[in-house]
Amino acid sequence: MRDEVVASGELDQLLRSDEDGRLRWLDHRQPGPPDANWWLHLLLLIDERWEERPAGRPAWAQLKIWLLGQAGWRGALEQGEVAERTAYYVAQMRDAAMAASSLPSADTVVRACLDAIPVSLDRVAVLTDRVDLHSLERQELLDSRRAKNLLNAAELLQADLEDPDLVDRLRAWLAIKPRLV
Structure with missing residues (x-):
């Protein structure tokens, strides 16, 4: 069955x-x-x-x-995949004019995305030049890519955030997003 x-x-x-x-x-x-x-x-x-x-x-x-x-x-x-899928889905539902009361708050969803990033902001691998790719370990590349994917999803809900600390936390991550793998 x-x-x-x-x-x-x-x-x-x-x-x-x-x-x-x-x-x-x-x-x-x-x-x-x-x-x-x-x-x-x-x-x-x-x-x-x-x-x-x-x-x-x-x-x-x-x-x-x-x-x-x-x-x-x-x-x-994995929790990261759940957080990412949830963020994209909530953003899609908001775009479809779904009542906010039917959805988790943007704060809840974005917090889950940031919490699922497997490495801290000060330890994530960032690139200053594409040549840097060769110097990174495989896990560093994977963690940086995972962070970028989660940030792409979280960013969709940025305008709906209410917690100022969460807004600051997301902005700090978004500032380095262009240099993530």
Whole structure:
């Protein structure tokens, strides 16, 4: 049963369930060990429902955000990927005029992106010249690229931030973003 495609009735049931019901559904349906492809397919099905059912869009958006969190918590997706996907999705929903009350705050989403950066601002590899690429270790390159990807996502919500400390933290990262790998 776990390998089958999720039926539309099951997806509708998941949408109507409370958190305990959703957790039970996931416990029963998700593959073990965690399979990122299964989760990504489930998220795509949610996107289809969002498109097909305009009246239920806030509920589908909330379900997708909840599922992204569960995918990270259950180890199917890394926290950085969850933060990045959530930021892009929240920005997309804001652009689609989704009510802010249906979405996590920009502060929450941006904080998650910044917290997922695998290296501190003072230790991230930055380039002053493209020749510098050859002097960097592989992990330094990966961490710098991950930081840049998370900043690209977080930057979309910059105008909606309320916490001044978070605004300053994001600005400091954005100042070096052009020099990240």
